[in-house]
Amino acid sequence: MIDFLNRNIFKPHPELLVFLVVALGFLLGRIRYKAIALGAVTGCLVAGLFLGAQLKVPIDGTVKSLFFIMFLFALGYRVGPQFFRGLKKDGLPQVLNAVIVCVTGLLVSWVFAVLLGYGPGLGAGLMSGALTQSAAIGVAQDAIGTLPGLSPADIKNEQNLVAVGYAVTYPLGTILCAMLLANVLPRLYRKDLAAESAQLAAELDAPDSDPDLAEGYYEIVLRAFTVDRPDLAGRTIDDFEAQQKGLGRRIYITRVRRDGVILEHDQSTALQLGDTLAISALRGDLVAFDARVHVGAEADDVELLGYRTETLHVIASEKAQLGRTIAELRREPFMAGVYVDKLYRAGSEFPYRLSTELERGDTVLLTGPKRLVDPAGRAIGKPVPTSFATDMIWVGLGIFLGGCIGIPALTVSGVPISLSTSGGGLIMGLIFGYIRAKYPTYGNVPPGAQWFMDTLGLCMFVAVVGINAGPSFTDGLSEAGWGLLLFGAIATVVPLLVGFGVGHYIQKIRFPILMGVLAGGQTTTAAIGAIGETSKSQIPTLGYTIPYAVGNVLLTVWGAVIVLLNH
Numbered sequence: 001m002i003d004f005l006n007r008n009i010f011k012p013h014p015e016l017l018v019f020l021v022v023a024l025g026f027l028l029g030r031i032r033y034k035a036i037a038l039g040a041v042t043g044c045l046v047a048g049l050f051l052g053a054q055l056k057v058p059i060d061g062t063v064k065s066l067f068f069i070m071f072l073f074a075l076g077y078r079v080g081p082q083f084f085r086g087l088k089k090d091g092l093p094q095v096l097n098a099v100i101v102c103v104t105g106l107l108v109s110w111v112f113a114v115l116l117g118y119g120p121g122l123g124a125g126l127m128s129g130a131l132t133q134s135a136a137i138g139v140a141q142d143a144i145g146t147l148p149g150l151s152p153a154d155i156k157n158e159q160n161l162v163a164v165g166y167a168v169t170y171p172l173g174t175i176l177c178a179m180l181l182a183n184v185l186p187r188l189y190r191k192d193l194a195a196e197s198a199q200l201a202a203e204l205d206a207p208d209s210d211p212d213l214a215e216g217y218y219e220i221v222l223r224a225f226t227v228d229r230p231d232l233a234g235r236t237i238d239d240f241e242a243q244q245k246g247l248g249r250r251i252y253i254t255r256v257r258r259d260g261v262i263l264e265h266d267q268s269t270a271l272q273l274g275d276t277l278a279i280s281a282l283r284g285d286l287v288a289f290d291a292r293v294h295v296g297a298e299a300d301d302v303e304l305l306g307y308r309t310e311t312l313h314v315i316a317s318e319k320a321q322l323g324r325t326i327a328e329l330r331r332e333p334f335m336a337g338v339y340v341d342k343l344y345r346a347g348s349e350f351p352y353r354l355s356t357e358l359e360r361g362d363t364v365l366l367t368g369p370k371r372l373v374d375p376a377g378r379a380i381g382k383p384v385p386t387s388f389a390t391d392m393i394w395v396g397l398g399i400f401l402g403g404c405i406g407i408p409a410l411t412v413s414g415v416p417i418s419l420s421t422s423g424g425g426l427i428m429g430l431i432f433g434y435i436r437a438k439y440p441t442y443g444n445v446p447p448g449a450q451w452f453m454d455t456l457g458l459c460m461f462v463a464v465v466g467i468n469a470g471p472s473f474t475d476g477l478s479e480a481g482w483g484l485l486l487f488g489a490i491a492t493v494v495p496l497l498v499g500f501g502v503g504h505y506i507q508k509i510r511f512p513i514l515m516g517v518l519a520g521g522q523t524t525t526a527a528i529g530a531i532g533e534t535s536k537s538q539i540p541t542l543g544y545t546i547p548y549a550v551g552n553v554l555l556t557v558w559g560a561v562i563v564l565l566n567h
Contacts, residue, residue: 002054010057017057021048021463022456038171039526041134044459045167048466049473056471064464068138069425071457072556073399074450075135076429079549081437083430085345086546093507094517098547101499101521102554105131108494110565112487118165120144121158122480123566124559125165130173130491132524134458135426135552136559137162137465142420143560147567160469164476167466169488174526176492181515182530185500189511197512197537220339220367221283222254224304227275228296238267241336249285250330252337254278254369257304265371278304280337280368310370311341315439316362317381327354329380338368338376351538361438394432394443395453402428426556496522509543516540520547523555 010017025044032038086095109130113123124140127133141159144150150158186193227233232240237253244251255278256263256271263269271277276299279291292298316322321329326340343352344363350356358364364380366373377383406424436443445453469476499518503509509517512535519527520543531540 006055006057010055014057014059015063017051017055017467018059018063018460018463021051021467022459024051025459025463039174040455040459041462042167042170042174044463045163045466048463049163049167049470052467052470053473054470055467057467059464059467064138064461064468065421067457067460067464069399069403069422070453071461072135072138072422072426073395073402073429073432074445074453074457075552075556076426076431077398077433077436077445078429078450078454079552080430080433082545082549083553084434086550091546093509094520094543094546095550097499097503097507097509097514097517098521098550099554100502101495101518101547102131102551102558104498105491105495105522105555106558106562108491110562112491113562113566116481116483116487118480118566119158119161120147120563120566121161122165122476122484124562125162125167126169126484126488126491127558127562128162129166129169130488131495131522131555131558132170132173132177132492133552133555133558134166134170134462135556137166138422138461139420139556139559140563141465142422143563146420147563157472160472161476161479163465163469164473164480165484165488167473168477168480168484169491172485172489173492174524176489177496177519177522177524178527178530180493180496181519181527182534185515186511186534189504191511193512193515193531193535193540194537196510197535197539200510200512201537201539220280220341221286222278222280222305223286223291224299224301225277225279225291225295226297226299227271227273227277229294230273232271232295233273234270236267237269237271240271241267244285244289245331249281249289250339251279251281251285251289254280254337254372255304257301262304276301276304282339309368310366310373312366312373312377313384314364314366314377314380315382315384316358316360316364318379321358321380322360323357325354326352326356326358329358330354332379334376334379337372338366341365341367351542388446388448389444390446390449391442391444394436395445398428398432399425402426420560423557423560426553430553492522512537512540513543516543517547520544520549521551523548523551 022044024047026040028043028046029038029040031043085091106127109123109127112118113126116122118126120140121144124136124144128136128140140162144158144162145155147155182193185191237256241252255265256269257276258272258274277295278301279286279295281289326343329335329340340352342365343350343356344365345359345361350362358380363384366376366380368376374383402425403421404424405427406421432443436445496518499521500514503514503517504511512531515531515535516528519531519540528541528544532538
């Protein structure tokens with residue numbers, strides 16, 4: 001059967017094997033225990049190693065390089081805003097902790113590789129898997145390809161051993177990181193992550209992050225009431241809203257039906273008995289107001305309540321609004337009937353509070369009637385309509401320029417050292433991602449395109465790596481021995497314990513935040529998922545994004561560094 005498939009399908013059309021491996025890899029990646037999943041990347045590597053060992057069909061290296069540089073640019077583009085934000089004063093403690101975790105991981109992996117007598121391939125594989133950084137595989141393989149004194153056969157063997165080391169150490173590394181941060185450390189220090197996170201959320205006045213509440217509770221409501229209170233008749237809409245504002249309530253009359261006709265909106269319109277009012281409000285304010293007592297009976301008027309609303313992304317840029325808090329922004333006249341739904345900072349959602357100050361480049365998600373949202377957006381900054389089209393000029397130019405800056409090499413002791421085209425792609429991705437976050441009116445790469453370049457790009461790269469390494473996997477595993485698994489587990493745990501010691505005893509980082517910092521520094525997505533599940537809160541993610549960006553950059557570069565150290 002294998003001979004038939006090889007002869008008629010895979011050898012004449014090796015590209016089909018790549019897609020089969022990706023399909024099986026994503027299927028394997030769904031294997032999950034609680035918050036910990038095998039993951040598509042590891043699934044693609046395992047599927048590639050298995051089918052590669054059986055079929056022995058080589059895949060051209062250009063395919064691997066194409067997807068890898070695309071992935072690294074997308075990775076840099078995604079984490080660039082958080083990376084540069086971390087260099088600001090308020091992010092430096094988290095950056096320092098992430099650097100400590102990454103440097104410790106590199107040193108521990110290097111020491112173990114020397115003690116075990118591993119070459120550059122297995123040493124890099126041990127580090128990549130133990131620190132759960134898939135991108136280091138490709139960077140290490142590129143670095144091995146430039147080492148002097150190795151024959152083409154030796155280079156290929158060492159490059160294949162990177163995949164072997166990663167495949168053995170990554171699953172256990174992921175599990176250990178998640179268990180240590182979500183369960184072991186909190187229990188050792190008698191910390192209730194859920195209670196600690198809830199307390200911190202209350203201190204920060206952060207929006208509730210209960211997933212059930214987020215699905216079933218709507219803060220902004222739109223209801224209809226019929227005026228039957230004589231004391232309300234004769235008052236203008238503007239007078240009514242001003243009274244509510246004076247009481248600290250955000251309640252607005254957005255439309256009026258009179259004698260069966262919906263009136264043109266005018267703040268000077270005087271209300272009459274029998275009018276049906278469309279009232280937009282924060283739910284808590286409307287409950288406190290009790291409209292059925294102060295306005296009249298509730299009505300179900302589909303046409304009146306069915307006016308066009310808009311959700312608009314606005315980039316904060318107007319000097320008059322920068323530095324103002326969300327609470328101050330809410331009190332502006334142009335915000336009447338308009339609500340701040342979400343806030344994005346440095347490219348990711350930011351759990352804002354009323355005291356949060358607006359910074360240049362923040363993306364504010366406004367919700368409300370279209371006639372009110374548009375002018376409010378212009379008062380805050382630059383409205384950015386949602387677009388699903390990718391700016392391929394931006395992407396193509398970024399990858400090209402990144403590859404160009406990675407070509408030049410500096411020779412040290414006979415060893416050529418360069419960023420490589422892939423490393424250059426990562427750096428240019430960081431820069432382009434930062435520029436996009438700061439000036440988001442151009443260079444659009446929507447989430448779907450980012451996922452394609454990031455996740456699928458890495459999975460295609462890893463699939464090719466697995467297929468090419470498959471024939472030598474058994475020999476490589478025999479060469480590595482069981483020490484690879486044991487010392488890989490130690491290399492996972494030690495950097496986390498060092499980072500915890502520094503963060504807890506020296507930096508005094510709050511426990512839920514610190515767990516997020518450590519998960520980010522070791523770039524273990526499964527760990528932050530497990531922490532979130534244990535804490536029942538998104539508060540730990542406040543410590544995750546900046547270290548995750550720093551960790552992705554450093555651990556990717558470490559792929560080349562450990563090869564040079566171990567040569």
